[in-house]
Amino acid sequence: MQKSGLEAMANSITISIPAPPSVNRMWRSHWGRVHRSPVYLGWIKQAGLHIISQRPQLLLRAIPGPYSLIVRLRPRQPAADLDNFLKAIPDLLQAHGLIENDRLCRKILMLWDEKLDVDCRVTIRATRSYIDSA
DSSP, X not given: OOOOSOEEETTEEEEEEOXXXXXXXXXXXXXXEEEEOHHHHHXXXXXXXXXXXXXXXXXXXXXXXXXXXXXXXXXOSSOOOGGGGSTHHHHHHHHTTSBSOGGXXXXXXXXXXXXXXXXXXXXXXXXXXXXXXX
């Protein structure tokens, strides 16, 4: 059965969001000051609206403490570096209260998924240590 939207279990949350921007498109520099790019700001807004629309009222709390991530992305054309699309995701999850702090991530599995029916699906799982399964 395909997962869609947000699913919350005791130790797991799955959300669908727009594809994140590449880390190369997240930041811009102007007169020596670094700031978020318009592309990144637009994605933050759109992805935030996706999370809000999937959030069951009063049901969802942050994954407490250490967590692992599974990030599935629909492939992009032309082919891109998969790891360039990670950074924005934990920052977004923290900003929306789905994780306590992005520094608590213990494991990441990230993959291109040709069968994915959305741009990006993220699963957050509570984990006790660095070696718990994702």
